[in-house]
Amino acid sequence: MADAGAARTSAAGAGGAEGGAHAGGYDPMAAKMGMWLFLFTEVLLFGALFIVYGVYLHGFTWQFRQGSARLSIPVGAVNTAILLTSSLTMALAIAALRRARQVRALRLLFATVGCAGAFLAIKAFEWAGKFTHGVYPGAGFLLEQTKGEIIFFGLYFTMTGLHALHVLVGIPLILWGASRARTGAVNPERCVFLENAGLYWHLVDLVWIYLFPLFYLIS
Amino acid sequence: MNSRTEERHVVPDSLYVWVWVALLSLTGITVSAKYTDLQHLAIFAALLIATAKAGLVVLYFMHVRFEKPIFAVMILVLLATYGIYIGLTFVDYANR
Amino acid sequence: MDVAAGAAAPDYLRAGRGLASWLTTTDHKRIGILYLVAILVFFLFAVCLGLMIRLELFSPGEQFVGNQGYNRILTLHGITMIFLFIIPSVPAVFGNFFLPIQIGANDVSFPRLNLASWYFYIGGGLFALGSVILGGVDTGWTFYIPYSSDTADNVYLPILAAFILGWSSILTGLNFIVTVHRLRVASMPWFRMPLFVWALYATSWIQILATPVVGITLLLILLERLLGIGIFDPAKGGDPVLYQHLFWIYSHPAVYIMVLPAMGVVSEIVPVFCRKTIFGYNFIAISSLAIAGIGSLVWGHHMFTSGMADLERIVFSLLTFLVAIPSGVKVFNWLATMYKGSIRLGTPFLYALAFIFLFSVGGFTGLLQGALSTDIHIHDTSFIVAHFHYTMFGGGGVMFLGALHYWFPKMFGRMYHEGAALVAFTLFFVGFNCLYFPLFLAGLAGMPRRYADYLPEYLVYHRTSTVGSWIMVAGIALMIANLLRAFFKGRKAEQNPWGGATLEWTVPSPPPAHQFASPPVVTRGPYEYGREHASG
Numbered sequence: 001m002a003d004a005g006a007a008r009t010s011a012a013g014a015g016g017a018e019g020g021a022h023a024g025g026y027d028p029m030a031a032k033m034g035m036w037l038f039l040f041t042e043v044l045l046f047g048a049l050f051i052v053y054g055v056y057l058h059g060f061t062w063q064f065r066q067g068s069a070r071l072s073i074p075v076g077a078v079n080t081a082i083l084l085t086s087s088l089t090m091a092l093a094i095a096a097l098r099r100a101r102q103v104r105a106l107r108l109l110f111a112t113v114g115c116a117g118a119f120l121a122i123k124a125f126e127w128a129g130k131f132t133h134g135v136y137p138g139a140g141f142l143l144e145q146t147k148g149e150i151i152f153f154g155l156y157f158t159m160t161g162l163h164a165l166h167v168l169v170g171i172p173l174i175l176w177g178a179s180r181a182r183t184g185a186v187n188p189e190r191c192v193f194l195e196n197a198g199l200y201w202h203l204v205d206l207v208w209i210y211l212f213p214l215f216y217l218i219s
Numbered sequence: 220m221n222s223r224t225e226e227r228h229v230v231p232d233s234l235y236v237w238v239w240v241a242l243l244s245l246t247g248i249t250v251s252a253k254y255t256d257l258q259h260l261a262i263f264a265a266l267l268i269a270t271a272k273a274g275l276v277v278l279y280f281m282h283v284r285f286e287k288p289i290f291a292v293m294i295l296v297l298l299a300t301y302g303i304y305i306g307l308t309f310v311d312y313a314n315r
Numbered sequence: 316m317d318v319a320a321g322a323a324a325p326d327y328l329r330a331g332r333g334l335a336s337w338l339t340t341t342d343h344k345r346i347g348i349l350y351l352v353a354i355l356v357f358f359l360f361a362v363c364l365g366l367m368i369r370l371e372l373f374s375p376g377e378q379f380v381g382n383q384g385y386n387r388i389l390t391l392h393g394i395t396m397i398f399l400f401i402i403p404s405v406p407a408v409f410g411n412f413f414l415p416i417q418i419g420a421n422d423v424s425f426p427r428l429n430l431a432s433w434y435f436y437i438g439g440g441l442f443a444l445g446s447v448i449l450g451g452v453d454t455g456w457t458f459y460i461p462y463s464s465d466t467a468d469n470v471y472l473p474i475l476a477a478f479i480l481g482w483s484s485i486l487t488g489l490n491f492i493v494t495v496h497r498l499r500v501a502s503m504p505w506f507r508m509p510l511f512v513w514a515l516y517a518t519s520w521i522q523i524l525a526t527p528v529v530g531i532t533l534l535l536i537l538l539e540r541l542l543g544i545g546i547f548d549p550a551k552g553g554d555p556v557l558y559q560h561l562f563w564i565y566s567h568p569a570v571y572i573m574v575l576p577a578m579g580v581v582s583e584i585v586p587v588f589c590r591k592t593i594f595g596y597n598f599i600a601i602s603s604l605a606i607a608g609i610g611s612l613v614w615g616h617h618m619f620t621s622g623m624a625d626l627e628r629i630v631f632s633l634l635t636f637l638v639a640i641p642s643g644v645k646v647f648n649w650l651a652t653m654y655k656g657s658i659r660l661g662t663p664f665l666y667a668l669a670f671i672f673l674f675s676v677g678g679f680t681g682l683l684q685g686a687l688s689t690d691i692h693i694h695d696t697s698f699i700v701a702h703f704h705y706t707m708f709g710g711g712g713v714m715f716l717g718a719l720h721y722w723f724p725k726m727f728g729r730m731y732h733e734g735a736a737l738v739a740f741t742l743f744f745v746g747f748n749c750l751y752f753p754l755f756l757a758g759l760a761g762m763p764r765r766y767a768d769y770l771p772e773y774l775v776y777h778r779t780s781t782v783g784s785w786i787m788v789a790g791i792a793l794m795i796a797n798l799l800r801a802f803f804k805g806r807k808a809e810q811n812p813w814g815g816a817t818l819e820w821t822v823p824s825p826p827p828a829h830q831f832a833s834p835p836v837v838t839r840g841p842y843e844y845g846r847e848h849a850s851g
Binding site for chain 1: 424425428485488489490492493496497498523524525526527528530531532535538542543544545546551552553554557561564
Binding site for chain 2: 029040043044058059073095098099198206209212213214217218
């Protein structure tokens with residue numbers, strides 16, 4: 001690790017091609033590009049599931065509508081609003097940090113985490129309601145429904161579950177960003193860590209933007 | 220193209236707030252459109268609105284509008300590839 | 316530590332001592348060596364499994380493993396060779412070692428992530444081996460639904476292994492793309508990059524854009540087994556063919572993950588050993604991207620007999636023929652490079668020639684399968700087995716060995732015995748054809764693949780093939796012995812034993828821990844010989 005530090009200092013003096021920072025040096029463009037490429041893999045992870053969804057929506061259009069009717073639109077809409085708001089607070093937090101307004105940035109980050117928690121709480125409440133009505137994979141009640149509905153809820157739990165898992169991962173990630181912003185490790189000069197956390201968070205929002213209409217609004 | 224220093228594009232906070240307002244309005248539209256009688260078009264309309272929302276998030280919240288063009292190019296490569304995956308899968312399912 | 320890379324600076328092998336210095340290294344060269352060791356171990360393990368398959372098929376009837384044992388050996392052979400050997404082989408070993416050097420950088424963009432990829436790789440490998448301890452798996456490496464969700468064997472471990480190895484592959488690809496964009500020296504524009512770098516860049520994009528699809532698909536199998544979500548279960552409305560779509564959306568492009576880097580190595584070796592600038596540099600560079608792009612359009616040709624729509628089969632058949640074009644562009648350019656060159660038949664060049672021959676055989680027989688009507692006849696016969704061994708092993712595998720012989724002096728600063736290498740190559744090449752070519756004929760005659768038994772009519776093919784496997788393994792054994800001997804007491808290699816013009820030949824053999832004290836200045840293309848050397 002010691003030589004990584006040495007490389008970092010030497011990088012400051014070296015020129016380069018597109019960015020030209022030597023390996024180990026602080027290169028926000030590289031970090032951001034890496035994060036975007038990682039997000040591409042996330043998009044395709046969900047993307048494959050959306051293809052599965054599309055294929056079965058094509059095959060079971062009416063039964064998907066019946067399945068969708070079992071979901072509560074207000075709950076989904078409130079969760080959408082919560083996630084969109086958390087995206088706003090995240091973007092504002094980064095903007096605040098860039099203007100060196102640390103306290104405001106921290107407050108906004110905590111607001112983001114609060115929204116994430118609220119989203120998960122509502123989601124848990126929603127899932128629990130489904131469970132008590134016997135709507136979960138392998139439940140006797142669900143297996144008595146049409147094939148399309150079995151698939152619909154199989155996909156519903158898989159996709160919203162994977163999404164909720166991403167929200168869950170986002171919370172410690174943002175808190176980590178907040179703690180680094182507090183100590184000054186993330187500062188107006190070096191804030192790509194927080195920006196990348198933000199990119200991740202916006203992607204979580206992005207996935208939900210598609211999940212919401214496809215599951216809640218097709219009845 | 221030396222950019223070892225941070226990109227210093229300052230976006231006013233009001234822009235983010237306006238984007239947020241637009242996103243919430245589009246959500247409102249898509250929910251209320253559900254109750255109108257659009258039948259099969261409903262799914263396409265909902266997807267169209269979702270894509271508009273996704274575009275806003277990517278361009279403004281995720282800053283692609285203010286980044287170097289290479290990011291947009293890479294995103295287009297992603298979308299083209301994903302489009303191929305969807306397209307060729309549906310050549311099968313639409314013709315079964 | 317001072318970054319000055321004078322002659323006095325210790326080389327990367329001696330820059331730190333002890334196992335811990337290796338297991339915590341972030342030096343791309345050392346990580347390449349870590350991969351090399353691990354990959355060779357898995358490769359030899361899988362070779363032994365392949366040998367067992369051939370021994371079982373030496374005579375009709377049950378020999379020594381039986382049907383179920385055969386299925387499990389077959390599966391493990393496939394999983395190990397594909398996920399643990401060919402996919403990471405050239406990029407993870409030689410890409411890690413030489414990509415940064417070839418673009419004038421001191422490391423990749425994310426060195427710690429690079430080390431993490433290796434640990435993912437090892438973790439995935441241990442999961443795969445763990446499945447052996449739990450009795451093995453009999454699904455085949457493709458994990459086809461519905462069998463993989465029904466079988467009594469433990470498929471959790473190998474599926475998790477494939478999932479984890481997928482992430483290892485993705486992280487390596489991510490690292491390479493960012494490294495090429497951000498750390499290339501200012502004096503090297505895109506079209507002055509070595510073709511090996513182009514090939515790795517294209518490969519990395521496939522790794523990013525295809526691997527996640529199979530990752531989530533494999534997880535869906537786990538969910539199917541654990542919770543019965545029904546997505547691929549016909550009893551609950553699911554469609555098993557959809558699994559095949561998703562599986563091949565990754566696994567066909569994965570073929571190009573295996574073979575594109577190998578093509579990159581050929582493009583390095585051919586001009587160096589012909590002392591001639593590569594013919595059609597731009598075409599080879601672009602054809603790498605074209606293969607990556609078109610490779611994502613053809614997955615359906617694995618499913619011609621699976622019950623897809625007729626239109627879909629025609630479309631995929633047509634698209635399949637397209638992918639032969641960029642591969643053909645490369646082959647013709649290599650041949651044109653050799654034309655009127657002053658050829659030196661060194662061992663690496665022989666491997667490159669073997670690649671061109673074997674991959675062409677594999678490629679042309681691939682077109683037979685791409686044609687719908689012939690595919691109906693040869694589908695699921697040993698013709699397919701022969702075809703993909705010619706393309707995968709004759710392609711990716713052979714060039715892994717070729718790259719090892721080409722870059723060995725640079726990596727270890729020692730030279731192997733060229734005579735022994737030549738004998739090993741000859742045994743390998745003869746054994747290879749003897750092993751796999753009869754399987755084409757057996758397949759055309761109707762021998763199904765994945766069977767532990769066969770009718771007496773096929774005896775001559777299987778016997779020849781098994782004898783071929785012994786010859787080939789003898790060649791591999793001699794090759795490994797030769798390289799090991801060279802590692803310990805080979806004569807010292809010069810800085811540039813082959814007379815290459817790419818940047819790795821401008822640094823000492825083996826390179827110091829920090830190969831470039833200051834960014835090198837590139838004043839000419841990577842394959843321009845005869846002019847004065849690039850200043851270092």
